[in-house]
Amino acid sequence: MGRVSDNRKKLMDAVLELIWTCSYGSTTIDQICDKAQVRKGSFYYYFDSKADLAAAAMEAQWEILRPQYDSMFSPTVAPLQRLRNYFELGYRFQRENKEKYGCVLGCPLFSLGAEISTQEHGLQKKVQEILAYKLKYLESAIRDAHAAGLVEAPDAASKARMILTYYEGLLTQARIQNDVEVLKEASEGAFAMLGLKTGTAAVA
Amino acid sequence: MGRVSDNRKKLMDAVLELIWTCSYGSTTIDQICDKAQVRKGSFYYYFDSKADLAAAAMEAQWEILRPQYDSMFSPTVAPLQRLRNYFELGYRFQRENKEKYGCVLGCPLFSLGAEISTQEHGLQKKVQEILAYKLKYLESAIRDAHAAGLVEAPDAASKARMILTYYEGLLTQARIQNDVEVLKEASEGAFAMLGLKTGTAAVA
DNA sequence: AAAGTAGTTGACTGTTTAGTCAAATTGCGC
DNA sequence: GCGCAATTTGACTAAACAGTCAACTACTTT
Secondary structure (H helix, E strand, O other), rough: OOOOOHHHHHHHHHHHHHHHHOOOOOOOHHHHHHHHOOOHHHHHOOOOOOOHHHHHHHHHHHHHHHHHHHHHHOOOOOHHHHHHHHHHHHHHHHHHHHHHHHOOOOOOHHHHHHHHHOHHHHHHHHHHHHHHHHHHHHHHHHHHHHHHHOOOOOOOHHHHHHHHHHHHHHHHHHHHHHHHHHHHHHHHEEEEEEOOOOOOOOOO | OOOOOOHHOOOHHHHHHHHHHOOOOOHHHHHHHHHOOOOHHHHHHHHHHHHHHHHHHHHHHHHHHHHHHHHHOOOOOOOOHHHHHHHHHHHHHHHHHHHHHHOOOOOHHHHHHHHHHHOOOHHHHHHHHHHHHHHHHHHHHHHHHHOOOOOOOHHHHHHHHHHHHHHHHHHHHHHHHHHHHHHHHHHHHHHHHHOOOOOOOOOO
């Protein structure tokens, strides 16, 4: 009943791209509306504030990403191969985006979190929530690797935290240096944390 | 000749605190002037823009930090102990700041870099420059550790990059989670990357 | 086709913002 | 105590900004 619209989605897409290519603080509601081709009245029909929109957009984005994570981290894939797939997909994605936008963009979640954590606590909580999901995937891969004797990591949760932290740091470095190639060392670094020599060894 | 003033310094102090406790994008020139107790005309007497001020402030801050780094990373200190000192000082510093501001603030340089890298290229360059300095300290510590046979790291530069990336990621995590305690795993993570079991072993 | 519901619009308000400038002030060397 | 150079001031402009609202529109149900 009533009329239907995809303006809500358009606004979420717009804010995501703006936050990612520029930053949260520098994107204005007017800019978001411009990019979404939506009038400001409609913005306030759907959302209370920029922070509200951003949280909804991050949530929606995660729901899109989730099946990709499920597939990458499927228990049918060899545990360490899951990590390699994850890093490899990240590299390709960042490369495409550099092509498209001219800049390496890094992880929107992590950059956003770093930017707003002392100010927008609702948004901060959403970022924490999604980061916790990502952690789960790494954790289970590492636990499986340990069970398979591929790796000595009885403390899978701790190792997962380390690797996620390192990888998010690496994506941020890639953004700061505007260089995707730094991402190439992702496997090497992660596997070093797991006590393995190289990312290509122990493929079994 | 002419009158003298410390308003230039006051402005740099103000912008540093605002960027760190809030963010670059959310701090306005008016806010900076308020906090510094300086009128806006004076702001534009000294600086061309917010980005110009921020770059000068980061530079000045680094010059203050530099002797502390020189002392922490003095060749007279055992190589791996340099790293431990670095992490330990970071932890204490973040703790004090949480006490003072109510929030974990992380690394102002890294957060700033992540925020502005796609937009303010002058500022981005300054951030890159200071990050490169930090890398040098780690690199030389690792090279010395390798020479002393404490660690197998013929690729000191690469290991240094990994550890810096991990540690900056960790500081960012601390900010996002608003929790200093995550920093406690800094040594463990860094030493894992160096192929050592724990941060407290191999003190010799 | 009437009535109700969901969504849209643009014009509006008041505030905040960056940036400018001529005139005023201060301290120093002489 | 004069003159000059360095710095300060506050009042100003124009633009950008967030947020509001009553009237309008399109769709659906009955």
